Amino acid sequence: MSITIALAGNPNCGKTTMFNALTGSNQFVGNWPGVTVEKKEGRLKGHKDVSIMDLPGIYSLSPYTLEEVVARNYLLHESPDVILNLVDASNIERNLYLTTQLLELGLPVVIALNMMDVVKKNGDKIDTAKLSASLGCPVVETSAVRGEGCIAAAEKAAELARSGKNAVPQHTFCQSVETALSTIGDLVKDVVPQESARWFAIKLFERDEKVMEGFTLSADVKDRLESAIRVCEETMDDDSEGIITGERYEYISKLVGHCVRKGKTGLSTSDKIDRIVTNRWLALPIFAVVMTLVYYISVSTIGDIVTGFTNDTFFGEWISPAVENFLVGIGCADWLTGLIVEGIVGGVGAVIGFVPQMLVLFLMLCILEDCGYMARVAFIMDRIFRRFGLSGKSFIPMLIGSGCGVPGIMASRTIEQDRDRKMTIMTTTFIPCGAKMPIVALIAGAFFGGEWWVAPSAYFIGVAAIVVSGILLKKTKRFAGEPAPFVMELPPYHAPKAVNILRGTWERGWSFIKRAGTVIVLASIFVWFTSSFGFVDGHFTILTEDALAAINPTLLDDTTDFMDLSILATIGSAIAIIFQPLGFGNWQASVATFLGLVAKEEVVGCFGTLFGVAGDALELVDAGEFEALTPIAAAFGGSSLAAYSFLVFNLLCAPCFAAIGAIKREMNNAGWTLFAIAYQCVFAYACSLMVFQFGSLFLGGGFTVGTVAAIIVLIAMLYLLFRKGYQGEGSKLRAVDAVHA
Structure with missing residues (x-):
């Protein structure tokens, strides 16, 4: 059986x-x-x-x-x-x-x-x-x-x-309620299962809409049912749902008093800790310090050490040379050797090299979750989020989204109100997920000497984007109204269990590794092929010295990089103008940004394939040679500001295809999905524009057309932030059941 x-x-x-x-x-x-x-x-x-x-x-x-x-x-x-x-x-x-x-x-x-x-x-x-x-x-x-x-x-x-023994509920309610339930039970006894007749009677008493929809009752039965409910409501001076709630808690209170004996009076250890970590004034500074330490440890210290070994030794000295020597030894064609070594191994290796940093990050987050702190963070953030139109429940999807945006988006379904759920779906991916961490690590190492503050700043930029978006969207007709009430259980603090931590870390890390073995491999092959081939003087050819010499020997004397003649360069140059005002209007960064829609990890994978140095960025910076020698610095004009603008845009713009698919499933509407993606991209563009243009102005770059555009964007955003919100019907919220809340 x-x-x-x-x-x-x-x-x-x-x-x-x-x-x-x-x-x-x-x-x-x-x-x-x-x-x-x-x-x-x-x-x-x-x-x-x-x-x-x-x-x-x-x-x-x-x-x-x-x-x-x-x-x-x-x-x-x-x-x-x-x-x-x-x-x-x-x-x-x-x-x-x-x-x-x-x-x-x-x-x-x-x-x-x-x-x-x-x-x-x-x-x-x-x-x-x-x-x-x-x-x-x-x-x-x-x-x-x-x-x-x-x-x-x-x-x-x-x-x-x-x-085969079914449960028989031992609890009963007061006489008035039992009389009403008995009447209701007699009215529907022929249409409900006998073993669950009491449950159906209680739900009908509460006027549960979904239960009532499941029955086809005559008008006479409905009238008699409603009459029994009203008599009880008048007798007890409360609505039917409130009556059942009160009766349940009265029974539970007596039961607990009969079966439970409290050994200690006063505050528990968890309560004493909560008096500090959830304090109105200390909660946010503590949270900021905790998250800064998490990202500092995972990106700038332990994670940096392990990632350096993975990139420089494991891939740089062991894997890539071994694969290349093997392929050359068996007489493999040059183009196929390049595809495997530079395209697949180089592209995937540039991404996989950052897995240790992400595993350390996931490990730290799992420790915070398992010990009970992250439940407090949701409670803390509710105070802030409610001021800006979001419920504290919105933080839970965002917390989950720090591992991967897909489950984070799916977690939004716990939010009761449709408008709050849609807003959460649109803003959850602003929090840096595991796939975005390699971008953060690359920019931090390449342009900021591996400074510790870059990773935490990326996290808090995401939080700020959520807060600003909450204010903007709540003042529109579609999203107007009070956020849903938020109450959740706060589990007692306890020592994290190694099995739970390791399982959670592995599940998040394995999800990333699987993507590297599927989508990122295909994207890396595409990048290698389109960057290694191009049309030269009407000929489609591989971009090597021998091939170019056979077509036009004068090209070998030109200072133009061979890759500038590639298909990828042609495509990237056509779209680079879009990002010119943001400071990274070069074809390499433009292509990497668009490939980030396939998988955010592919931003770094693209740089790894194009320049072959993504995995060596930290080592070159430590040696003081990065800005002078690597093509990545040259592609950004050696500008740290342009690189940070690139980081901001890629953090806030539309997520990867998998997350977009999750948005489509949760929205269940093509129009809302397109609106969400458009909002994310426009918001990211506006933020990146202001970062670069105002940064350039403050650093003595002068007043330009781009500066004017940034000022207009800032004024428009301030107007939307401080204008009076929509005051129509949508802003009125019905009371939510106190017990459920």
Whole structure:
């Protein structure tokens, strides 16, 4: 008999850690049918006949977000054999709200009382026997972060499923509510499953729109149903949804008082830490210091050392010469040798060389996430984001997007309001993702001597772009209105677990490496081919001395670089004029920018193929020879300002094709997708223009037409920032259910 266990629980209750502990590497990740919500499924370790279905983290079975709709539809329509409800024991009262709803579904339920290590550390005691008897279902103590009790809880769930015993909710509400529920139950008893009749009765009492849409009731039945609800509302002087909420919490409060004994009074260790790190005045400076250290360590110190070895020794001295010697030894054609060594190995190697820096960055971020700090950052940023029209929930996609923009964009679906979700999708990719870090590292090493401040400045430019965009967009009719309320669970601080950190680091890093082995290889081949061939005096030829001498010997005396005669140079020169006001109007930078739409990593890969020095940038700067000797510096006219302008544009412009595809899926509208891409590109162009033109003016470059254009752009942006926003109907927001928030 095959058993399916649905793993359900609140966000930040340790569900992902539990799922990983139960399934190990036996996981299958995809999307739920018809929606782009991630679907995780796996086999229970040691039990081939037991499947674990990881449901999205939810606070209740009320359909406010897409995650909650997916979870509820699965539980109602797919009918798993048993529900393993993960409850954060350190915040048991809030977590049991979902538990009471799950018990009403009539499915077998096992409660995994997680984070018991934290409870014991705090000196608290939970009588699991009393809790189990009161709820009417088995309760198993677990600590997912330590791997304690996880398998036992899953095995208990499988055992309960095989027994065929469904949960019978033990909790009841006050007499007025029970009378109304009884009336509703009698009205719909013929159209709802018997085992979940109470759940449907409660949802109809709450006037749940999605549940009511699923029934075809006569006008008489609807009137009688509404009459029963109104009588209860008048008796209790509250709306039906508020009544159920109050009744649930009253029951939970009594239950907790009966089963839980607090060992310590006063503030916990986590609370004491939070008094500092979430302090109104200290929170932002602490966050700025933490992120600066993260980028300093990952880009300028440890990451720099490992990247230097990868670029200079691994690829520069071992891989490339070995491949070239092998190909020459077997008599391979010169053009094929060039394609493999310079195109594939050189292009991909220039990108892969920065993998160590990104792995260190991902490692640092995973440590912050696992210890619980990043949950606080979302809370901290809510104070700022709400001032500029965004919810603190917008920071969560942006945090995820620091690894890769695609899952960051997909994470926006947790935001209830459509306008806030669209705005978050449009701005999430402003945060530098892992693919943009090689660009940051290259510019920092090539033009700023590897200065530590370049990488953190890139991160905070992204944050500033999000804030400015929030103000701009919120003052338009499409996005007007108050942001959605934001409340989330703050897990207690704990020591990061090595398994979780290494798994998260590897998953993010492997995603980058896979792209290097697919899309970037093809892009590198394209760059090598179009830069190695061209039309010379009407002849299509490879650009070598012998080939050019055969066509026109006078070209060999010319000071023009052979590559300037290439197909790529022709294409790049045609579009370079667009970027002239931004300071990098050369064909190499223009081509690299456009190839960045394929994959942001390919910006560095393109430089590696064109100049063959991308991996050596840091070494040359350390030797004090970079600006004088490398063609990259010459391509930017030796201007650090132009290089930084190039960096700003590539950080803020439209993301890679994969992220654009994610935008299309989440927007589900071609017009909105095009608008998002256009906004990102125009905003990036405006910022880069102001950086270069005002920077040139302050450095004594003189007043030019470009300066005038930058002043006009600045005035326009200031007008849009400080003008009065749209005050129509769209600016009015209905109150959101307090329990869900």
